[in-house]
Amino acid sequence: xxxxxxxxxxxxxxxxxxxxxxxxxxxxxxxxxxxxxxxxxxxxxxxxxxxxxxxxxxxxxxxxxxxxxxxxxxxxxxxxxxxxxxxxxxxxxxxxxxxxxxxxxxxxxxxxxxxxxxxxxxxxxxxxxxxxxxxxxxxxxxxxxxxxxxxxxxxxxxxxxxxxxxxxxxxxxxxxxxxxxxxxxxxxxxxxxxxxxxxxxxxxxxxxxxxxxxxxxxxxxxxxxxxxxxxxxxxxxxxxxxxxxxxxxxxxxxxxxxxxxxxxxxxxxxxxxxxxxxxxxxxxxxxxxxxxxxxxxxxxxxxxxxxxxxxxxxxxxxxxxxxxxx
Amino acid sequence: xxxxxxxxxxxxxxxxxxxxxxxxxxxxxxxxxxxxxxxxxxxxxxxxxxxxxxxxxxxxxxxxxxxxxxxxxxxxxxxxxxxxxxxxxxxxxxxxxxxxxxxxxxxxxxxxxxxxxxxxxxxxxxxxxxxxxxxxxxxxxxxxxxxxxxxxxxxxxxxxxxxxxxxxxxxxxxxxxxxxxxxxxxxxxxxxxxxxxxxxxxxxxxxxxxxxxxxxxxxxxxxxxxxxxxxxxxxxxxxxxxxxxxxxxxxxxxxxxxxxxxxxxxxxxxxxxxxxxxxxxxxxxxxxxxxxxxxxxxxxxxxxxxxxxxxxxxxxxxxxxxxxxx
Numbered sequence: 001x002x003x004x005x006x007x008x009x010x011x012x013x014x015x016x017x018x019x020x021x022x023x024x025x026x027x028x029x030x031x032x033x034x035x036x037x038x039x040x041x042x043x044x045x046x047x048x049x050x051x052x053x054x055x056x057x058x059x060x061x062x063x064x065x066x067x068x069x070x071x072x073x074x075x076x077x078x079x080x081x082x083x084x085x086x087x088x089x090x091x092x093x094x095x096x097x098x099x100x101x102x103x104x105x106x107x108x109x110x111x112x113x114x115x116x117x118x119x120x121x122x123x124x125x126x127x128x129x130x131x132x133x134x135x136x137x138x139x140x141x142x143x144x145x146x147x148x149x150x151x152x153x154x155x156x157x158x159x160x161x162x163x164x165x166x167x168x169x170x171x172x173x174x175x176x177x178x179x180x181x182x183x184x185x186x187x188x189x190x191x192x193x194x195x196x197x198x199x200x201x202x203x204x205x206x207x208x209x210x211x212x213x214x215x216x217x218x219x220x221x222x223x224x225x226x227x228x229x230x231x232x233x234x235x236x237x238x239x240x241x242x243x244x245x246x247x248x249x250x251x252x253x254x255x256x257x258x259x260x261x262x263x264x265x266x267x268x269x270x271x272x273x274x275x276x277x278x279x280x281x282x283x284x285x286x287x288x289x290x291x292x293x294x295x296x297x298x299x300x301x302x303x304x305x306x307x308x309x310x311x312x313x314x315x316x317x318x319x320x321x322x323x324x325x326x
Numbered sequence: 327x328x329x330x331x332x333x334x335x336x337x338x339x340x341x342x343x344x345x346x347x348x349x350x351x352x353x354x355x356x357x358x359x360x361x362x363x364x365x366x367x368x369x370x371x372x373x374x375x376x377x378x379x380x381x382x383x384x385x386x387x388x389x390x391x392x393x394x395x396x397x398x399x400x401x402x403x404x405x406x407x408x409x410x411x412x413x414x415x416x417x418x419x420x421x422x423x424x425x426x427x428x429x430x431x432x433x434x435x436x437x438x439x440x441x442x443x444x445x446x447x448x449x450x451x452x453x454x455x456x457x458x459x460x461x462x463x464x465x466x467x468x469x470x471x472x473x474x475x476x477x478x479x480x481x482x483x484x485x486x487x488x489x490x491x492x493x494x495x496x497x498x499x500x501x502x503x504x505x506x507x508x509x510x511x512x513x514x515x516x517x518x519x520x521x522x523x524x525x526x527x528x529x530x531x532x533x534x535x536x537x538x539x540x541x542x543x544x545x546x547x548x549x550x551x552x553x554x555x556x557x558x559x560x561x562x563x564x565x566x567x568x569x570x571x572x573x574x575x576x577x578x579x580x581x582x583x584x585x586x587x588x589x590x591x592x593x594x595x596x597x598x599x600x601x602x603x604x605x606x607x608x609x610x611x612x613x614x615x616x617x618x619x620x621x622x623x624x625x626x627x628x629x630x631x632x633x634x635x636x637x638x639x640x641x642x643x644x645x646x647x648x649x650x651x652x
Contacts, residue, residue: 041426041429042425072398074398074417074419075419075421078394079425083447092401093404096401099368099405100367118408
């Protein structure tokens with residue numbers, strides 16, 4: 001089954017570990033969020049692409065969910081001693097990725113080409129594509145400042161109140177080559193259990209991707225990243241609450257109600273089934289906590305299960321989540 | 327005494343460790359060779375400037391003479407696993423310097439400004455100036471290829487026969503700001519015990535520096551890097567032999583005979599005194615092996631000793647060593 005996955009960081013990576021076991025390499029396209037890409041010490045860092053790559057390569061730091069296992073921080077500590085900011089916990093092994101990516105981009109390669117080369121260097125054949133070769137910056141707006149995600153998440157530890165999220169330059173960004181074709185030919189779109197506002201919406205904010213998702217005949221399954229009102233990793237619940245959205249399976253369902261045919265929610269949230277069904281979404285209840293490959297494969301298998309649409313989509317009815325609109 | 331030191335890598339750094347204890351900071355200008363600067367993985371590396379900085383900061387790896395002590399190589403090993411060349415033994419702590427320098431240059435700072443900032447970050451007040459803000463590339467010519475120094479020295483382990491050395495773009499390079507003034511006002515010029523052909527000649531190959539050294543009234547002392555036909559570190563003897571020069575104190579004296587007033591040679595080479603004196607150079611014999619700060623201070627004190635010229639220089643008589651001419 002030709003499958004396209006829209007992916008953020010840790011939650012997506014954990015799902016993809018299973019999904020890549022079930023979907024043949026040639027049939028899977030992963031569209032990675034690059035709204036959180038940033039430049040640190042002159043190096044181009046793509047946190048979500050790296051998290052997916054490290055997870056698929058089996059070298060991810062399982063405790064954090066990101067970074068490389070058994071990494072050291074000697075460069076970072078030295079940068080700190082020399083007066084540089086060190087809020088981003090850059091590992092020495094991890095640094096090799098950023099150095100190579102920056103070098104490839106400097107040589108004129110696109111982010112898509114650089115990503116493909118890095119995947120190949122990690123002996124991965126999976127097609128991981130950044131959402132765009134052009135920069136799109138997800139910005140967190142608080143009453144006092146506008147921040148990059150990493151600044152909000154790592155440096156300010158999610159303390160500022162979030163009043164808005166903007167996807168800077170998304171409207172003029174082109175999808176990376178192959179993305180629109182992959183969506184056009186897909187039979188299944190999977191929205192990974194990632195932060196809807198920070199990881200999935202930036203992808204949807206690119207007009208040609210949004211249009212392709214509106215036009216596709218593929219059955220779309222979203223997996224809720226919110227379990228019992230919380231997230232396994234990251235600030236999705238906090239951001240959703242901050243933005244006045246309900247940080248619950250229902251809140252996620254509402255967010256995706258015009259994009260998805262089905263939502264997979266955790267067994268802890270089984271009581272929310274009826275309310276979600278009222279949104280005319282199919283609801284599947286299972287364990288969505290992925291502690292190991294078995295959990296990831298189980299959840300992937302459910303996301304790939306043959307289903308029939310409850311509601312036949314039309315170009316009119318399928319619109320972008322309100323909050324993802326600029 | 328206002329002093330200018332022309333400096334290469336390890337030998338120079340060891341002398342400067344002593345010299346900086348004897349000459350007040352405001353009176354000392356170190357002109358560092360940047361002919362061996364190169365770009366690796368997109369990072370700007372200045373090997374000689376770094377060796378001097380790490381040595382003066384007391385963090386140099388004493389065994390190697392370069393790099394930072396107790397460093398690890400996790401980024402390098404990871405780059406290797408990802409298929410990158412790893413012949414340059416880049417340490418994780420060392421990498422912080424290259425990252426900061428590259429970032430500063432990218433932001434539009436000159437190499438002089440970047441060097442000053444890095445020195446300041448290492449709590450060093452010594453004025454270390456790159457010979458030029460423009461790139462000058464020392465190239466080693468062998469019968470089969472033309473190489474950068476690092477390529478010849480580290481990658482090819484000094485195996486190729488050297489037929490020539492060229493200082494690419496030296497003729498059009500400007501000295502870094504302040505260099506000409508420092509030489510004009512100097513009372514003492516010290517040519518550090520560095521490789522004459524690879525570390526000192528690139529500095530002399532910059533026309534305005536050459537002219538300033540020809541015009542200066544400062545007494546010029548060169549310290550031979552060759553001891554008993556060998557070098558403590560680096561390939562000076564090998565290169566000199568390869569180029570048909572005598573790898574001996576006499577060979578060094580001949581090389582500097584039109585530039586220096588005096589040459590300091592090692593006690594192991596005392597027998598060469600008479601022959602060198604015939605070149606109309608003052609000869610001072612002492613221990614030139616610097617195992618510790620005491621040795622460095624001792625040698626620096628001798629290099630700073632008040633001396634009278636044997637031969638009054640004229641602009642005509644003082645010329646660049648033949649081999650340093652392009």
